[in-house]
Amino acid sequence: MAAIALYSDAFWISPWVFSCFVGLREKALPFEVAEVALHKKEQLQGGYAGSTLTGRVPALRHGDFWLAESSAILEYLEEAFPPPGHPRLLPEGLTDRARARQLLSWMRSDETLPIRHERSSETLFYPGSPVRPLSANAQGAAAKLYEVAGRFLPRDDASVFGSWSIVDAELAFLLHRLIAGGDAVPEPLRRYAGAQWLRPSVAQYVAHARVPFVRYF
Numbered sequence: 001m002a003a004i005a006l007y008s009d010a011f012w013i014s015p016w017v018f019s020c021f022v023g024l025r026e027k028a029l030p031f032e033v034a035e036v037a038l039h040k041k042e043q044l045q046g047g048y049a050g051s052t053l054t055g056r057v058p059a060l061r062h063g064d065f066w067l068a069e070s071s072a073i074l075e076y077l078e079e080a081f082p083p084p085g086h087p088r089l090l091p092e093g094l095t096d097r098a099r100a101r102q103l104l105s106w107m108r109s110d111e112t113l114p115i116r117h118e119r120s121s122e123t124l125f126y127p128g129s130p131v132r133p134l135s136a137n138a139q140g141a142a143a144k145l146y147e148v149a150g151r152f153l154p155r156d157d158a159s160v161f162g163s164w165s166i167v168d169a170e171l172a173f174l175l176h177r178l179i180a181g182g183d184a185v186p187e188p189l190r191r192y193a194g195a196q197w198l199r200p201s202v203a204q205y206v207a208h209a210r211v212p213f214v215r216y217f
């Protein structure tokens with residue numbers, strides 16, 4: 001099989017790298033992680049920007065093929081290593097798969113941006129990172145997240161679709177931003193996010209050793 005590499009930020013805090021890392025682990029594919037020091041603008045140096053077109057992380061290299069954008073990477077992995085020969089990242093049923101794509105897209109949308117902006121991902125992995133009270137705008141975004149998640153979650157504490165999918169990892173990441181910020185996340189969602197953090201593919205990313213954080217954005 002052609003070698004696979006996942007290009008990550010050096011602090012292991014990118015939600016988009018997280019999702020691709022979890023996807024690769026869930027597919028049980030051998031891969032290496034190559035760190036790109038965004039704080040040193042390494043993404044703009046060498047051939048990285050040219051190979052990825054956009055010069056961002058994550059990027060996937062599969063043999064000679066380079067691909068950036070986490071959603072494109074996840075879709076590529078699902079097609080290049082499809083179920084049933086490989087574990088699935090998206091649910092089995094057509095309508096569940098469509099729903100999963102809806103939720104993945106929504107979780108990356110403008111409606112959750114205030115949460116991502118005010119609950120930056122380093123707060124999940126670098127205890128003691130400064131956290132301010134949410135603005136009214138971000139409180140509204142969090143309330144909408146709780147409302148939306150409450151509509152589809154959970155049939156059980158384990159997964160949105162009855163068996164694990166990448167939606168669970170991404171939803172848990174979003175909820176953990178608020179949990180880490182000390183925000184009033186409803187108990188069922190808090191329990192669900194806690195359970196997701198124990199999944200081996202996820203726990204491996206969360207527990208990865210991290211060098212001291214340097215703010216670069």
Ligand SMILES: N[C@@H](CCC(=O)N[C@@H](CS)C(=O)NCC(=O)O)C(=O)O
Binds near residue numbers: 009016055056
């Ligand atoms: N939509 C992209 C977002 C990727 C992204 O925001 N990457 C950030 C790190 S989390 C980055 O590469 N920042 C450095 C830059 O843009 O120069 C995806 O889903 O992959």
